[in-house]
Amino acid sequence: MSTRVGIEKIRVYPSSMALPMPALCAARGHDPSDIADVMMIDERSVNPPWEDPITLAVNAALPMLTEEDKESIELLIVASESGVDQEKPMSTWVQRYLGLTPKCRNVEIKHACYGGTAGLMLAAGSIASGVTRRGAKALVVCSDQSRMHLYKPWEYVKGCGAAAFVVSSDPKLFELELGKSGVHTNEVSDLTRPTSRVETGNSEVSLVSYIDGLNCALENYLERLGEPITYDYFKKNIYHAPFGGMTLRATRMALKQFGSFKRSEADAIWAEKTKPSIAYVRRMGGTYAGSQFIQLTTLLDRSDDLAPGDRIGMFSYGSGSCAEWYSGLVGRDAKAVAQAAGLQDLLDQRYVCSVREYEDAERERTAYIDCGEFRPSTDGFGDLYEKQYRGKGRLVFRGIDEHYRKYDWS
Secondary structure, rough: OOOOOEEEEEEEOOOOOEEEEEEEEEHHHHOOOHHHHHHOOEEEEEEOOOOOHHHHHHHHHHHHOOHHHHHEEEEEEEEOOOOOOOOHHHHHHHHHOOOOOOOEEEEOOOOOHHHHHHHHHHHHHHOOOOOOOOEEEEEEEEEEEEOOOOOOOOOOOEEEEEEEEEOOOOOOOOEEEEEEEEEEEEOOEEEEOOOOOOEOOHHHHHHHHHHHHHHHHHHHHHHOOOOOOOOHOEEEEEEEEHHHHHHHHHHHHHHHHHHOOOOOHHHHHHHOOOOOOOOHHHOOOOOHHHHHHHHHHHHHHHHHOOOOOOOOEEEEEEEEEEEEEEEEEEOOOHHHHHHOHHHHHHHHHHHEEOHHHHHHHHHHHHHOOOOOOOOOOOOEEEEEEEOOOOOOOOEEEEEEEEEEEEEEEE
């Protein structure tokens, strides 16, 4: 039985378009400082009409997989709240286009933004318990896109993207501390997608549920740990980020279980331990199930004060709800593995679209939901398809024929 398990390597795909928040604020008459300084969002990822959660997933995972990886992966989990079919799991398409062997379980799981952490825990359990053969690996892919929210107050916190990571007994990036986790689950109708087109909910209820989940999951973690600790037990901390500013609120709340801190002290602790993790989230907007793993990539890529064996505290929350606080150790090759993901370059390469182009993309993608016949156009957006897709070997969505989705390589 393996006793070491965690993330071996990771990749993030932020799609290929970016919408600057100052431009959106100007178009909507909104105070840009509220978005930049309070919500902590600078720009958001936008997927063109020929990208969907399946292409996002494949385009995230494919660049990091070797032929040996494909042969070794015996479990594929796709975590998403953006499913494209009421029955057929996205994981079947992802398995096919990644070229994984047929000797591989695949499943799509849904639990709002908690789905990625659920996938990690299920994969880790499979590897550590011996359910998979010795030396086998698992692949977890988090892939999401927001629904259309033009002119809505919450439009600014939406986004898209995918994070993919290999889970194995060789955790070069991040080693889970098995048994060190605290969980809290509670039925609440905070945020929901009741139909294939609607994404709605109550933001105040969601905030309260997030904080309640944080308090209870952390309390459960401390109970299971069975020894008194300070907040410095964790070298860094990552909190689920529906928007970057939420991590500051979460830090202030979590610190209450470790003593009495002034607001200025709590904010300084956040700046040291958590702020570095949100640098790329600020550029992608809401990424749902992948948020925590995008933050982990960012933290290990950009931090110079982390060493192998340092402990990172992780908090995950998903509406509905489930929350988990767990911890892991920085892997022996963490910085090199994180830098190999090249996320900053991918962010810089995105086409900066206008508000009009963003709205056009949102409307076209919405138009083909539940549509039995559709062909997305690859025109416009500054010749984006010609410049970043044609001949580049990215998976693209070609359309729907009698309700059957078509995909091909660019």
